[in-house]
Amino acid sequence: VLGLDVVLADGELISTGRRTVKGVAGYDLTSLFVGSEGTLGVVVAATLKLRPLPVATATLAAHFDDITSAAAAVTAITAAGLQPAVAELLDGATLAAIEAAFGPAVDDGNAIGAGAAAGAFLLVQTDGSAAEAEAEQIFQVLLRHAKTVSRADGAAEAERLLEVRRRALPALERRGRVLIEDVAVPRTRLAEAVAEIQGISRTFAVPVFTMAHAADGNLHPIIVVDRDRELDEDVWAAADAIFTMALRLGGTLTGEHGIGVLKRRWLVDELGERNLALQRQLRSVFDPRGILNPGKAV
């Protein structure tokens, strides 16, 4: 985001940022507004920097005995300096839910597929002019960790694999009420994080389905409860344990979706008292009367 037009709390319109590739005039108000969840002003226009469409993509699929091995494989990929554009990880429970909801993800006759028997499934996509070369290097790393590794043969097969991932949330929503978490950990701690999440699920007897944007260390552990069950103490205790684990591993409460209402009570644990107090003072500069999305975010 290079620049924004923002209507302030008193109705005045300002512009932030720039239309140039670089620019450092004054404080970076653009970044301050991005992710502020509507609490500093109302964004009415944005100037974006675009990237060219990738000239090529290559897609790999791997099955693992369990999600811990899959997470370790992703850490090995990023530790090797490889930068996949996509590294979507699904645990066995999520795969089973997808298969129960939508049937087998791909034809049995096809060597590449999610398959209910898999302990964990990883979908990797590289892009750009080095897509082929990078995919080959990632293939070699995966061979050391995975049960099977295969290469999508063409765009249609790659699309079928991406569709498996896209079905995950709809499949879980058929099972009950979902509480979607969004923690992120340093990429070297990914295997620890998924192992701890499995332990938390057992400890609190709360079903947790884990999917991840794994190359970012961004985990979506999804708690699913019966539709007629409230989000009770056990659910919140499990969520609390997940947040606490993420922070202990050097991570964050929220990789991409923000604090909103649900995570406000944990925010001080991540930011510290003084940082949070500063954020509230900044908010008051923009919204002294507290009329912008009150009760949300900081």
Next chain:
Amino acid sequence: VLGLDVVLADGELISTGRRTVKGVAGYDLTSLFVGSEGTLGVVVAATLKLRPLPVATATLAAHFDDITSAAAAVTAITAAGLQPAVAELLDGATLAAIEAAFGPAVDDGNAIGAGAAAGAFLLVQTDGSAAEAEAEQIFQVLLRHAKTVSRADGAAEAERLLEVRRRALPALERRGRVLIEDVAVPRTRLAEAVAEIQGISRTFAVPVFTMAHAADGNLHPIIVVDRDRELDEDVWAAADAIFTMALRLGGTLTGEHGIGVLKRRWLVDELGERNLALQRQLRSVFDPRGILNPGKAV
């Protein structure tokens, strides 16, 4: 910059940001501190995201009849969706100053060189696994605009070309007092900007030497005056004309070096009254007693 440790004006230490690839907990204080020129706190530690070293580079050199054609060539490169890692542009006056100070930049026997006769010189480098392919595409674009285009043969030759660029500022400093400007314009307006800078130099009879990080639209027009001459009214009038031109073309007063002291008087023209007032209020939140780098930036 992923995160910072900052000592606040009252001596308390806070941490901002994160150690994860992604994270959106609270407002982005990290970006607010970056570029704040020491006015919000004292940064004592920073967590940085690193990129892998490029696996390959390729280097091109081109001579042009004048800087306007060279600027148009760079606009054509970026408009074609090509993304050079380096696109350093030097005008003829700067080339002559380098040659006067350090002698011919490269051997006469060598086909690649700056050469005092050149109207303008452009050094382009691509990197990454597509470096070769991208350099070839850029070569083709340059052929349509340049007098000559050549390819550096190996790392030593590429280094000699980069050395030409590095000598520019030392060469100008031998000539007198330098006032280094740092405007940026949208990349499509680069040719207009360099033409206007030439006109401003003539109008105010002030020597302006132009170099640019051209693929970013970031221009360094450098005003050089005799060492015993003050930066007088004509110099400031020329600087004012350059800033006004940059803003009129949709650009910024400062692409990368900040506002400091010299550019404060123009900042309101770029930001607008209300934006600047907000920035001052933010500053007061962090530094109510005005002890952090007083008089600088906003």
